[in-house]
């Protein structure tokens with residue numbers, strides 16, 4: 001399958017502090033990666049590199065075949081779907097208008113810009129996939145966090161990106177909201193078999209069943225990377241979080257808990 005992302009021996013230093021150290025990663029079309037690690041492990045920093053938002057201090061990053069440092073980052077960014085929970089429209093836009101701003105890669109609709117009929121049709125289709133059809137006229141400030149998250153995923157998918165980056169998309173969601181998001185992500189993956197995704201989270205319970213690969217980060221260093229069957233084990237994830245963990249996978253979903261000392265031990 002075609003390579004969508006390649007990072008080789010990437011280091012990031014900010015204010016004299018090493019935030020990422022020697023991280024390498026290759027993501028191919030159709031793969032769905034989880035980036036896991038404790039608070040401060042460097043997940044969001046790595047995602048910003050993969051989304052062409054920042055340059056590495058050392059090492060190389062290729063996004064959609066273009067090497068960072070050799071191409072216009074803004075042009076490249078427009079071709080990557082990035083779901084950033086910090087996204088904040090300045091005015092009370094309707095859901096459908098937020099979704100359409102994915103085409104102009106702007107926070108607010110551009111003056112005098114009008115979508116073509118097929119673009120409106122695509123926005124409608126994506127809103128349906130993400131369970132937003134009833135909310136298409138609702139205004140951003142009235143949406144719940146989960147509804148905002150799903151709106152931002154639809155927005156990110158408008159320009160038909162080959163790569164979708166998701167930074168902790170389930171943060172702050174209640175159980176129905178989280179399950180709806182996970183269901184929508186899996187449906188999306190089925191509908192777009194060539195789409196590659198990278199999802200950052202601390203919580204294995206939030207991983208969609210379609211997750212194929214994982215990268216574990218600890219203190220900016222890669223601990224393990226590869227197919228989920230190899231990487232998502234109690235021993236490896238336990239080392240990543242510095243805890244003795246028991247990890248189970250049932251019906252495609254993961255659960256994790258701290259291992260209790262054996263009775264009498």
Ligand SMILES: Nc1ncnc2c1ncn2[C@@H]1O[C@H](COP(=O)(O)OP(=O)(O)OP(=O)(O)O)[C@@H](O)[C@H]1O
Pocket residue numbers: 014015017019037038039040041042043044045046202
């Ligand atoms: N511009 C910066 N200057 C200095 N330190 C920074 C900068 N940006 C991030 N850091 C530090 O780098 C480390 C990694 O940050 P990052 O946000 O990538 O981690 P994370 O794994 O996404 O964490 P979290 O799970 O808490 O969101 C943190 O200790 C953070 O404080």
